[in-house]
Structures are given as C-alpha cells and as structure tokens.
Amino acid sequence: MTGPLKVALLGCGTVGSAVLRVLQGQADELGARIGRPVEVAGVAVRRPAHHPDVPAHLLTTDAHALVTRDDVDLVVEVIGGIEPARSLMLAAFEAGKSVVSANKALLADDGVALHAAAAKAGVDLHYEAAVAGAIPILRPLRESLVGDQLSRIVGIVNGTTNYILSRMAETGAGFGEALAEATELGYAEADPTADVDGFDAAAKAAILASLAFHTPVSAADVHREGISTVTATDVARAAEIGCTVKLLAICERVPGEDGDSVAVRVHPAMIPTSHPLASVGGAFNAVFVEAEAAGQLMFYGQGAGGEPTASAVLGDLVAVARNRMTGAPGPGVTGYANLAVRPMAETPTRYHVSLDVADKPGVLAAVAQEFATHDVSISTVRQTGRGDAATLVIVTHSAPDAALSATISALREMPAVRGVTSVLRVEGLS
Amino acid sequence: MTGPLKVALLGCGTVGSAVLRVLQGQADELGARIGRPVEVAGVAVRRPAHHPDVPAHLLTTDAHALVTRDDVDLVVEVIGGIEPARSLMLAAFEAGKSVVSANKALLADDGVALHAAAAKAGVDLHYEAAVAGAIPILRPLRESLVGDQLSRIVGIVNGTTNYILSRMAETGAGFGEALAEATELGYAEADPTADVDGFDAAAKAAILASLAFHTPVSAADVHREGISTVTATDVARAAEIGCTVKLLAICERVPGEDGDSVAVRVHPAMIPTSHPLASVGGAFNAVFVEAEAAGQLMFYGQGAGGEPTASAVLGDLVAVARNRMTGAPGPGVTGYANLAVRPMAETPTRYHVSLDVADKPGVLAAVAQEFATHDVSISTVRQTGRGDAATLVIVTHSAPDAALSATISALREMPAVRGVTSVLRVEGLS
Ligand SMILES: NC(=O)c1ccc[n+]([C@@H]2O[C@H](COP(=O)([O-])OP(=O)(O)OC[C@H]3O[C@@H](n4cnc5c(N)ncnc54)[C@H](OP(=O)(O)O)[C@@H]3O)[C@@H](O)[C@H]2O)c1
Numbered sequence: 058m059t060g061p062l063k064v065a066l067l068g069c070g071t072v073g074s075a076v077l078r079v080l081q082g083q084a085d086e087l088g089a090r091i092g093r094p095v096e097v098a099g100v101a102v103r104r105p106a107h108h109p110d111v112p113a114h115l116l117t118t119d120a121h122a123l124v125t126r127d128d129v130d131l132v133v134e135v136i137g138g139i140e141p142a143r144s145l146m147l148a149a150f151e152a153g154k155s156v157v158s159a160n161k162a163l164l165a166d167d168g169v170a171l172h173a174a175a176a177k178a179g180v181d182l183h184y185e186a187a188v189a190g191a192i193p194i195l196r197p198l199r200e201s202l203v204g205d206q207l208s209r210i211v212g213i214v215n216g217t218t219n220y221i222l223s224r225m226a227e228t229g230a231g232f233g234e235a236l237a238e239a240t241e242l243g244y245a246e247a248d249p250t251a252d253v254d255g256f257d258a259a260a261k262a263a264i265l266a267s268l269a270f271h272t273p274v275s276a277a278d279v280h281r282e283g284i285s286t287v288t289a290t291d292v293a294r295a296a297e298i299g300c301t302v303k304l305l306a307i308c309e310r311v312p313g314e315d316g317d318s319v320a321v322r323v324h325p326a327m328i329p330t331s332h333p334l335a336s337v338g339g340a341f342n343a344v345f346v347e348a349e350a351a352g353q354l355m356f357y358g359q360g361a362g363g364e365p366t367a368s369a370v371l372g373d374l375v376a377v378a379r380n381r382m383t384g385a386p387g388p389g390v391t392g393y394a395n396l397a398v399r400p401m402a403e404t405p406t407r408y409h410v411s412l413d414v415a416d417k418p419g420v421l422a423a424v425a426q427e428f429a430t431h432d433v434s435i436s437t438v439r440q441t442g443r444g445d446a447a448t449l450v451i452v453t454h455s456a457p458d459a460a461l462s463a464t465i466s467a468l469r470e471m472p473a474v475r476g477v478t479s480v481l482r483v484e485g486l487s
Numbered sequence: 488m489t490g491p492l493k494v495a496l497l498g499c500g501t502v503g504s505a506v507l508r509v510l511q512g513q514a515d516e517l518g519a520r521i522g523r524p525v526e527v528a529g530v531a532v533r534r535p536a537h538h539p540d541v542p543a544h545l546l547t548t549d550a551h552a553l554v555t556r557d558d559v560d561l562v563v564e565v566i567g568g569i570e571p572a573r574s575l576m577l578a579a580f581e582a583g584k585s586v587v588s589a590n591k592a593l594l595a596d597d598g599v600a601l602h603a604a605a606a607k608a609g610v611d612l613h614y615e616a617a618v619a620g621a622i623p624i625l626r627p628l629r630e631s632l633v634g635d636q637l638s639r640i641v642g643i644v645n646g647t648t649n650y651i652l653s654r655m656a657e658t659g660a661g662f663g664e665a666l667a668e669a670t671e672l673g674y675a676e677a678d679p680t681a682d683v684d685g686f687d688a689a690a691k692a693a694i695l696a697s698l699a700f701h702t703p704v705s706a707a708d709v710h711r712e713g714i715s716t717v718t719a720t721d722v723a724r725a726a727e728i729g730c731t732v733k734l735l736a737i738c739e740r741v742p743g744e745d746g747d748s749v750a751v752r753v754h755p756a757m758i759p760t761s762h763p764l765a766s767v768g769g770a771f772n773a774v775f776v777e778a779e780a781a782g783q784l785m786f787y788g789q790g791a792g793g794e795p796t797a798s799a800v801l802g803d804l805v806a807v808a809r810n811r812m813t814g815a816p817g818p819g820v821t822g823y824a825n826l827a828v829r830p831m832a833e834t835p836t837r838y839h840v841s842l843d844v845a846d847k848p849g850v851l852a853a854v855a856q857e858f859a860t861h862d863v864s865i866s867t868v869r870q871t872g873r874g875d876a877a878t879l880v881i882v883t884h885s886a887p888d889a890a891l892s893a894t895i896s897a898l899r900e901m902p903a904v905r906g907v908t909s910v911l912r913v914e915g916l917s
C-alpha cells in the first residue's frame with residue numbers, strides 16, 4: 058500500500074473537533090509515527106452549517122456513505138449514543154475498516170456483538186477514550202497486565218460526580234447545592250442524570266470488568282446507585298472516621314465454592330483518606346488496580362474534555378493504522394473465562410451505619426442483636442450520648458449486601474431506634 | 488503453526504524464578520490469552536545446583552545453545568548486566584526470535600543497536616519491566632500516547648532511594664543513618680552504588696526519554712546526581728517551604744530558538760507536598776507525564792520485586808507471542824525526531840539556597856547582586872535573624888543550570904556569607 062491512510066471522522070463535537078485539530082495540525086508528526094501519511098477523508102455531522110471551521114468539501118451528513126467509501130481506510134466514531142453509531146460501526150467492519158471509538162454507552166451495551174463483528178472482519182475495534190478519557194487504562198489491561206491475574210479494579214471514572222462530592226466535603230454543602238454549583242461552572246450538564254445517577258460510571262465499569270476478567274459484562278449487569286442520596290451528614294460522618302466519600306466503580310473477582318464469579322457495581326462509598334484514590338479531587342479520574350503479581354497500581358489523569366479525550370483517540374488511531382499497514386489486526390478481546398456475574402445481593406460489602414437511639418441500658422445490646430440475627434458481624438461501634446438520646450456509629454465486617462440491607466430495614470423498625478441518619482458502604486478499610 | 492509456543496528463559500534469579508512460577512502454574516490461563524499453549528523450553532543459569540526447584544531437564548548453563556535451539560520461539564532475558572545478555576539477545580534476533588527483557592542497564596546503554604537488530608530480523612524487543620517494575624509505562628508511552636506530544640516526564644523510579652528519602656523526612660535522620668536502616672531491612676543492596684548514586688534511575692530516564700521524544704538517548708546522555716549529599720538540613724528546609732525531597736528522573740522537551748531539544752537528568756529535588764509525586768512513599772515508584780492534549784497523567788505502583796517485575800515480563804511475553812502467531816511484529820521504536828540532547832549547563836532549573844550570613848545592613852543587597860550578576864532572578868527570599876547572624880533562604884526563578892551553580896560558587900566566596908547550608912533544585916513550584 059502507498060499513499061496516505063484516509064480517516065473518516067464521524068462526529069465533530071467536543072471530541073471530534075479536537076481530533077480533527079490534531080489530525081490536521083500535526084499530520085507530519087502522526088505520519089512519522091505511523092510510517093505513512095494520514096489524511097482526513099471526510100467529516101460526518103448532523104448540521105454542517107454549525108461547522109464553519111471544517112473545510113466544506115470534507116463535511117457530509119451522510120455518515121453511512123462516508124464509512125463505506127472505497128478510499129476510506131479507518132473510521133473514528135465520536136458521535137456517541139447507540140444509533141446510528143452502532144450501524145455505522147457494523148458497516149465499517151463489513152467494509153473491512155477498523156474503528157476507533159469513544160462511545161462507552163454503545164460498548165457497554167453491545168460490546169460482545171461489536172467485538173465479534175470486528176473479529177469476523179479481521180479488523181480492529183479500539184476505544185481507550187471510552188473509559189477515563191486521557192488515562193491509558195484499557196490498553197494496560199488488555200496488554201500490559203494480560204500475563205497477570207486481576208483481582209480488583211476500583212475507579213473514580215466520572216468527573217462530574219467527583220467534583221460534586223469534593224465540593225460537598227470542602228464546603229459542607231448538601232448534594233443539591235453542590236450540583237447547582239457544578240452546573241453553573243459547566244462541570245455538570247443541563248440534564249445531569251447520566252452522571253449523577255451513575256449510568257456513565259456503570260458503562261465504564263462494564264467495559265473495565267469485561268477486559269479485566271475476560272468475561273462479557275454489559276451495563277445491565279452492573280449494580281448502580283448514584284450520588285443524589287448522599288447527604289451532608291454522610292460526608293461529615295465519613296470525615297469522623299478518617300474517610301472521604303467517592304462514587305466508585307468496583308469490579309471484583311469473587312472466589313466462590315463453585316468457582317470464581319465477578320461482581321461489578323457503582324455506588325458511593327467511604328474510603329480512608331490514606332487510600333491513593335482519596336486524594337483524587339475535582340474533575341480528575343483515577344483507576345486503582347490490584348493484580349496478583351503486580352500488586353497495587355494506580356492510573357491518574359483527566360477523564361474528560363475534548364483535548365484529553367482526543368489524545369486517547371489518536372493513540373488508538375496510530376495503533377490501528379499500524380496494524381492496517383502490517384495487515385494483522387491487534388489482539389481482540391477475549392471472553393474465554395466467561396465467569397458468572399454475581400448479583401449485588403450476594404456480593405460481600407461493608408456498611409457504615411449511624412443511628413439516633415434512646416440512651417437507655419440495653420439499646421446497644423438490642424441493636425447488636427439485630428446485626429447478629431442477620432449474620433452480620435460488627436467491626437467497630439462508637440457511641441456518643443447527648444441528653445436522653447445517643448448516637449451509635451457502627452462499621453460492619455464484610456457480609457452479603459442483602460444481609461446488610463435487611464439489617465438496615467430491621468433497624469428502622471426498632472422502637473429504640475429514633476432514626477437511621479446515615480447508611481453508606483465502606484471500601485478499602487483494613 | 489501448531490503445538491505449544493516454546494520459551495527460553497535466560498536467568499532464574501529474583502525475576503526469572505517468579506516468571507517461571509507463573510509460566511508453569513498458570514500455563515492454561517496464559518495459553519487462553521495467547522490463543523496457543525506456552526511451554527518452557529529451557530532455563531539457562533550459571534549454577535544449576537542452586538536451582539533445586541527447577542526441573543533438571545530444563546536447566547542448562549549453555550544459554551547460547553538454548554537461545555538458538557530450533558524449537559525455541561521466544562526468549563526472556565532476565566540475566567541482567569551487559570554481557571552475555573547483549574550477545575544472547577543479538578543471537579536470538581539473528582535466529583528470528585523475539586526477546587522480552589527486564590534489562591535497563593543494557594537497553595539504556597545500547598538500545599539503538601538492539602532495536603535496529605530486532606527490526607532487521609523482523610522480531611519484537613519488549614522491556615516493560617526495565618522501567619518502574621510492574622507499572623505499565625513503556626507501553627502507554629509507545630502506544631497509548633503516541634498520537635500526543637509529550638512535554639515532560641518526572642519519575643520516582645528507584646525504590647531504594649525513595650525509601651531512604653522517605654525515612655529521612657519521617658525521622659529527621661541523616662543520609663548515612665537512613666541508608667543503614669534500608670540495608671538492614673533489605674531495601675538497599677550490600678553495594679548500594681547503582682541506586683544511591685542514581686545510575687539505576689539514569690538508565691530508566693534514558694529509556695523513558697527515548698520513547699517519549701522519539702529520540703535516541705543513552706545513559707551517558709543523562710546528567711546524574713545521587714542522594715548521598717542530601718542532608719537532614721536539606722530535608723528540613725524543604726519542609727519549611729511546603730516541599731519534600733525526592734530523587735527525580737526528569738525528561739523534558741525544551742523549546743529553543745534553533746528547534747526543540749531534550750534534557751534528561753536525575754538529581755534530588757524539592758517538590759511541593761501538593762504534587763501528586765510527593766505522596767509516593769517508601770519503595771513505591773510513580774511516573775508523572777505531561778502531554779499537550781492529555782494534560783497531566785500519573786502511573787503508580789511497585790517498582791521492583793520478583794512478582795511485580797514478572798507481571799510486566801509476562802505482559803510483554805503475551806504480546807510478543809501474539810505477534811509471533813500473526814506473523815507481524817509490533818511497532819518498533821522510532822527515533823525519527825532525533826532531537827539534540829541539551830547539556831545540563833544549559834538546562835533551565837530552579838534552585839533553593841540557604842545561607843548563613845552576617846546580620847548587617849547591605850548583606851541582602853550584596854547577595855541579591857551576586858544573583859543578578861549571573862542573570863539569575865530571585866523568586867522569594869526569607870530572612871530570619873538570630874543574634875548577629877541571619878539565615879537567608881532564597882528560591883530562584885528558572886535559569887540555565889550553569890548560571891545557578893556559578894552563583895553558588897560565587898556566594899561561597901563572599902565574605903558576608905558564613906556558610907552555604909543547603910543547595911537543592913526545586914521542581915513543580917508554580
Ligand atoms: N466530551 C467528553 O469529554 C468525552 C469524554 C470521553 C468520551 N466521550 C464520548 O465521545 C463521544 C462524543 O462526545 P462529544 O462530547 O464529542 O459529543 P458532542 O459534542 O455532542 O458531538 C457529537 C457530534 O456527533 C454529530 N452527530 C450527531 N448525530 C449524528 C448523525 N446522525 N450523523 C452524523 N453526525 C452526527 C454531531 O453533529 P452536529 O455537530 O452537527 O450536531 C456532533 O458533531 C460520545 O460517545 C461520548 O460519550 C466524550
């Protein structure tokens with residue numbers, strides 16, 4: 058093959074326009090890295106008039122025609138969403154073209170089918186930008202750690218919620234107030250549901266778990282809780298026990314009698330301030346990885362934004378371009394382990410519970426009995442009295458999540474318990 | 488090709504024995520990841536009698552014969568040192584075999600020739616384990632960030648010196664005392680020269696700079712200062728300005744009038760405690776990366792030890808095995824940018840200087856004049872008096888290193904200066 062490699066760019070929004078800037082501005086440098094010049098074949102958008110900066114002859118609204126054009130070698134999909142992104146990817150594969158994407162929603166929804174289609178066509182499907190923006194995490198999982206056995210991934214993979222929780226900790230504000238500030242500063246979208254309710258983090262968790270455990274995991278397999286129920290009290294209670302509240306994406310390999318399974322969940326949790334993830338503030342992302350031989354690793358950087366995300370897209374683009382030249386696609390994604398996904402109810406977790414109780418003899422005993430009845434053992438209890446009322450702060454040992462939540466329900470019914478003022482899971486405590 | 492892929496293991500010490508354990512214990516898992524079984528063809532050592540755990544029929548002292556055996560597909564070199572490691576690698580390439588190595592000394596010394604030999608033979612040369620042990624950093628640089636423009640890498644890449652400096656900060660001990668403790672606990676070798684004098688870090692810096700800037704950089708190009716001259720006073724002074732002392736490996740792209748150049752150096756420096764690298768304690772390693780589009784990234788984990796290093800070796804082994812099966816080697820290392828290496832004297836740095844001076848009018852003016860004479864501008868001055876003596880603590884702006892060191896020499900000669908009590912570079916201050 059000679060002549061330039063031609064790239065079809067699908068979408069030219071926040072990410073696409075940053076990709077285009079680099080593709081055009083640093084074409085020589087990229088060409089040197091690939092070993093062959095690269096050139097933009099066309100840019101598909103919805104509203105061409107909104108893109109005065111893009112050379113008119115490159116713009117098209119017919120993404121399908123662009124993808125299947127004979128002279129196009131590689132496709133970059135940064136439209137987002139499920140359709141038409143999925144059909145466009147499948148059309149690219151069928152036409153023998155490798156795809157680079159940043160589309161976490163689609164990959165988490167339908168990764169297995171898309172990988173199968175790419176493998177069938179003998180082309181590459183890369184999507185480093187889909188998880189944690191600029192941070193190289195998928196390639197390290199797919200390639201660097203492929204000789205190791207992963208046991209656990211804990212990530213802060215959503216900048217919006219991390220910003221909100223950081224502000225709640227700094228200012229003592231409640232969720233609503235911190236969200237309003239984030240919206241005003243542009244850290245949260247007008248409709249913040251995808252971020253705040255954990256959908257974005259759950260999609261990323263599914264992708265991370267699939268790669269880490271060689272097991273197909275889709276967004277629907279992920280237990281998901283958002284941060285809108287996190288209160289100023291939760292944040293204050295966390296500080297009292299030397300912890301901070303983070304929205305965590307957790308992917309674990311859980312050993313079991315009938316073989317290992319994987320548990321994948323997204324929820325707010327208290328982590329000790331000494332944990333490497335605790336100091337990841339503001340809109341930054343970080344992914345903490347535990348592997349059998351490698352031990353503890355952490356990857357840190359910017360999780361969003363046009364330029365950082367474009368860095369990841371371009372790294373993938375160079376990789377698939379090189380593979381295109383050698384004629385051999387890179388390693389696909391393997392699902393050979395195919396572990397069972399463990400339901401949240403059976404996943405071991407630990408709870409932090411704060412109760413207002415009557416300060417009478419026997420109350421602690423009754424509360425402790427309720428935990429014991431559900432087979433949940435207690436790690437620490439702190440009791441502080443004020444007048445005829447007292448506060449009990451309890452941290453449990455690890456137990457199946459269902460047993461813990463059943464305990465909470467039972468506590469709420471106890472006459473001696475005036476109120477359950479804070480319930481949050483705890484991670485990373487020894 | 489059918490049948491198992493056969494691996495020749497050269498060396499079976501700290502790293503080699505951990506690699507062998509995984510190759511034998513998790514052969515099925517590795518085979519699934521590669522798509523073909525893997526098998527150990529032989530293990531070359533110096534003293535077979537010292538290896539009772541290795542099946543006798545695998546042991547050999549003739550590494551050269553093992554490497555060139557027809558049935559060997561891949562070679563893992565974990566002997567270390569320059570010879571015979573280099574000759575063995577070259578023999579492997581000539582015989583058409585890809586090599587995985589952990590040998591920073593050799594790669595930093597002779598990387599260009601080795602890469603050329605591998606490229607000529609159409610095989611792979613991977614060495615993720617050579618820098619920062621288990622931390623995936625070379626692959627992210629070579630592949631994930633290849634579409635970006637790197638401006639700076641700052642790494643804590645030597646666990647021994649990081650342990651010693653961490654202990655000095657925690658206990659107020661001097662270098663000698665902290666080194667003795669590290670030796671006793673096994674964190675420092677009996678002959679600690681390679682670590683303490685910065686040779687190990689310099690080799691890693693050369694490898695990082697070569698990959699980051701697409702420019703051949705060898706260990707000899709790296710300006711190197713160790714930590715044996717760091718005093719308890721330096722560490723205390725650092726704390727006073729909200730800093731901590733670390734041995735840093737710094738690789739920079741420095742813009743210049745006649746084009747960019749690279750500056751690569753290893754020396755102790757003060758960094759602000761708020762910097763992500765400041766909290767990397769004990770024997771951990773971390774590499775901080777700044778790229779144009781990606782922004783700031785950090786990679787953190789265990790930098791040494793048999794198991795963590797084996798994790799990196801095995802990741803490389805899976806990669807080269809897969810390439811072997813597709814028949815296409817991975818991307819080589821490019822030196823196309825071939826930037827000039829800037830000498831330390833011309834590299835911009837900042838100094839922290841602490842002086843005991845006579846507390847007389849005009850002393851500060853005279854000292855400040857000395858800086859001005861060398862064209863070094865001052866960022867902050869702190870003066871604390873005691874009796875007829877005073878201490879001046881000065882942090883400069885950035886200036887060519889030669890101008891800074893000339894200023895220090897001149898200060899030592901000034902009658903009003905009773906003593907220069909601490910001189911250390913400062914990094915990461917705004
Ligand atoms: N933004 C980030 O920080 C970030 C970070 C990581 C990953 N991502 C992922 O990157 C992808 C793109 O995100 P973004 O923020 O760049 O989105 P965006 O700003 O909304 O841009 C979307 C682009 O797609 C175009 N488009 C929409 N429907 C189309 C259609 N049917 N045919 C052709 N073009 C169409 C739009 O065209 P018009 O401009 O004409 O409307 C627009 O240019 C998403 O998958 C997102 O999850 C984003």
Ligand SMILES: NC(=O)c1ccc[n+]([C@@H]2O[C@H](COP(=O)([O-])OP(=O)(O)OC[C@H]3O[C@@H](n4cnc5c(N)ncnc54)[C@H](OP(=O)(O)O)[C@@H]3O)[C@@H](O)[C@H]2O)c1
Pocket residue numbers: 497498499500501502503531532533534535537548550565566567568571589590591592616617620790791792793796
């Ligand atoms: N140790 C770490 O934490 C670490 C971390 C990162 C990278 N590395 C790198 O990994 C490499 C190996 O380090 P290591 O700590 O495993 O070294 P090591 O414990 O000293 O082991 C060296 C091995 O090589 C064998 N050997 C020496 N000369 C030989 C020869 N001429 N022919 C055949 N075998 C020979 C030795 O045989 P005998 O056992 O018979 O003496 C021994 O098994 C070095 O390049 C090092 O820089 C090490």
